[in-house]
Amino acid sequence: MFSTDLTSNDLIFLVQGAWVTIELTALAMLIGTVFGTLFGFVRASFPTASIPLAFVLDVFRSVPLLIQFVLLNSAKSIVGLKISPFTVGYVVLGVYAAALCTEIVRGGVLAVPKSLRLAARSLGLTSLQDTLHITLPIAARVAFPGWLNLMLAVMKDSALVTWIGIIELLRTAQQINTRINEPLFVFFIAGLFYYVVSWAVSQLGNQAERRLQND
Amino acid sequence: MIEIQNVHKSFGDLEVVKGVTMNVNKGEVVSIIGGSGSGKSTLLMCINGLETIQRGSIRVDGIEVHAKGTNLDKLRRRIGIVFQQWNAFAHLTVLENVMLAPRLVLKLSRSEAEAVAVKQLKHVGLGDKLKVYPGRLSGGQQQRMAIARALAMSPDYMLFDEATSALDPQLVGEVLDTMRLLAEEGMTMILVTHEIKFAKEVSDRVAFFHKGVIHEIGSPDQVIGNPQKPETVQFLKSVL
Ligand SMILES: Nc1ncnc2c1ncn2[C@@H]1O[C@H](COP(=O)(O)OP(=O)(O)OP(=O)(O)O)[C@@H](O)[C@H]1O
Ligand SMILES: [Mg+2]
Numbered sequence: 001m002f003s004t005d006l007t008s009n010d011l012i013f014l015v016q017g018a019w020v021t022i023e024l025t026a027l028a029m030l031i032g033t034v035f036g037t038l039f040g041f042v043r044a045s046f047p048t049a050s051i052p053l054a055f056v057l058d059v060f061r062s063v064p065l066l067i068q069f070v071l072l073n074s075a076k077s078i079v080g081l082k083i084s085p086f087t088v089g090y091v092v093l094g095v096y097a098a099a100l101c102t103e104i105v106r107g108g109v110l111a112v113p114k115s116l117r118l119a120a121r122s123l124g125l126t127s128l129q130d131t132l133h134i135t136l137p138i139a140a141r142v143a144f145p146g147w148l149n150l151m152l153a154v155m156k157d158s159a160l161v162t163w164i165g166i167i168e169l170l171r172t173a174q175q176i177n178t179r180i181n182e183p184l185f186v187f188f189i190a191g192l193f194y195y196v197v198s199w200a201v202s203q204l205g206n207q208a209e210r211r212l213q214n215d
Numbered sequence: 216m217i218e219i220q221n222v223h224k225s226f227g228d229l230e231v232v233k234g235v236t237m238n239v240n241k242g243e244v245v246s247i248i249g250g251s252g253s254g255k256s257t258l259l260m261c262i263n264g265l266e267t268i269q270r271g272s273i274r275v276d277g278i279e280v281h282a283k284g285t286n287l288d289k290l291r292r293r294i295g296i297v298f299q300q301w302n303a304f305a306h307l308t309v310l311e312n313v314m315l316a317p318r319l320v321l322k323l324s325r326s327e328a329e330a331v332a333v334k335q336l337k338h339v340g341l342g343d344k345l346k347v348y349p350g351r352l353s354g355g356q357q358q359r360m361a362i363a364r365a366l367a368m369s370p371d372y373m374l375f376d377e378a379t380s381a382l383d384p385q386l387v388g389e390v391l392d393t394m395r396l397l398a399e400e401g402m403t404m405i406l407v408t409h410e411i412k413f414a415k416e417v418s419d420r421v422a423f424f425h426k427g428v429i430h431e432i433g434s435p436d437q438v439i440g441n442p443q444k445p446e447t448v449q450f451l452k453s454v455l
Contacts, residue, residue, distance in 0.1 A: 118302075119296075119298060120304075122263055122265060122291055122294070123316035123320065124368060133319065134304055212306075
């Protein structure tokens, strides 16, 4: 028969780790979405003037996350900033998400036909009203699937924060495994956690998408 | 009254409107016909300030459209425009499409805006489609919705830019009927159209555009029935 040394305490430990993963993802996506939306609009509306912004975002997109985590974590010690590794974790993930989200939003905004904006303006809507009531909601429909994928990617990438000493889902699995030495089983459960959360997010996403498509 | 005085418009080095002068009086229906690329759409966009002009002037009820201090958002409330692409706001229902500008621009309450929108949608024959999303409508219905959306602002002028060109042939009639209805009600209109028969029937005057200038303008019987310029004759032969 199958037997294991995994205790119920270990499971609680795993759930706590999973919760940290979810928190990191949520905070990073909050930062990423707010700034990504803002920057995405700027990139779509002022393509030339915003080239410097594009360059900076490109750097954050291309440098491996692990390096960014370790860099900011070390920099903060050198400068003497009193922020926790957890903060470093979600800030770095958030900036990374913002860089990717900018491209997603930019694509969405560019997908809104110019004639639609002209129609809105010719009804007397101001540029801001057009942006908020027409362009943003229509761009959001286009950008939504990409945004959802981004969220799932950020959740998986959040496992890298284990390198700066944050105890999230992957790290809890490692610690439990060190004690009971059942890698297959422990990591299977950890993987299952990731899968279940991703699955739930996708399901909610599909539902939201159907609602967005209005039928 | 719309007064267009010697208007020039260029895109970069390409001058597409080359000194156009014409007036449209209150209650008048003026059609603009002419070949592709002759500058018809561009002129319409200049009238409500969606495009800038390089020279000349356009005045709407005495207001200089292209003067520095002109509040274009305010001016545009009085000039409805319907484009070739029907430009439905796909994330809003038919009713919400029509209510949006009265709410945001005229600051009407929800119930006031709804009353206005329902009235205009009934007017164009879409009274039974209020809660439907535009994606479910035919092209002709979407175009009639676009007309209702413009009318909901109680404009003094309506500009139509080939409102039926993107429609399947069997849907053209219903949109033309709606436009005819407006003409009969006394709306001041400028129609850019390839529907020569329709133009002849509803217009008080017809202008023939060619390469950025008006070659002929006058009553439909003159310009369409008995054209004087070879370019006009040539054009009419190609479309009739
Ligand atoms: N935004 C723009 N930038 C550059 N060129 C433009 C722009 N809009 C129109 N043009 C050019 O101006 C010319 C006149 O275009 P316009 O759309 O006014 O013609 P039109 O008479 O409406 O033609 P059609 O019957 O095909 O609609 C064309 O050569 C077109 O390519
Ligand atoms: Mg045109």
